[in-house]
Amino acid sequence: MIPCASIILAENRDMTTKHHTTPLQILGTFFVLMISWLVWSGLYKPLLIALGVFSCLLSLWLAQRTGFFGHAIPFRSLLRLPALWYWLLKEVVKSSIDVARIVLSPSLPISPELVELTTTEKTDAGKVILGNSITLSPGTVTIDVDEDRLLVHCLTTESADALRSGEVERRTARLEIT
């Protein structure tokens, strides 16, 4: 029996990192936010546009406070995102059918397993993308992240083995290759 404390990888780590925000980042983010506002609202009255500018500025301030700019991922990574999404979609379909079959079979053939992954992702954003990619496909849920280790709960031994093969890790790592 493993005491619970050893499972918990990290507690109350200091997340605040000092980072210099360039004016270009702020302007770029404001531009994207404002375009989104205009597209979503579809109304171009002065009052509504003024409210939009106010909302965007508020969002920028909140983003700054939560350290968004220090963790932003480079633009070229975004261009590689569709390839990752396409692969993830196939994985989600496959594992959804597996989990649905398990849930519906009378014997409920589950074999829960904990897997500890070691990742080579250096940035926080990279770890978040990896963790979320794992959680996204049914059958595997990331339950803890600390430094370079991820704790993943798997519904079956097969899903745990698929995770150990490290394919998710390789696919998400491709986002950061320059």
Added chain:
Amino acid sequence: MIEVALDILSWILLCLGGAFVLIGGIGALRLPNFYTRLHAASLTETMATILIFTGLIIQAGPSLAALKLVAIMVFLLLTAPTASYALANAALQSGVRPAADKRDGEL
């Protein structure tokens, strides 16, 4: 002709999505503990989301509404795993032990 085919396709997707929501619900009831139930929940929040929104996008046709539906789907798919993680991590921190049959050796 093409409209009818698209209509049928979108209804197939919507019905499949509904079925996955139902299976997720059944799973949440049948599975034995917190962490395994989380897997059933992720069935509804990813697979069902994708199927239902794709169905709705086909129904909406090429329009601003379709673009908004795509955006909502992307937002849901980005936030759902984050919410799952927050839930699972909160349970872990407050001492709910994952009842796993076996566990990898300590690193």
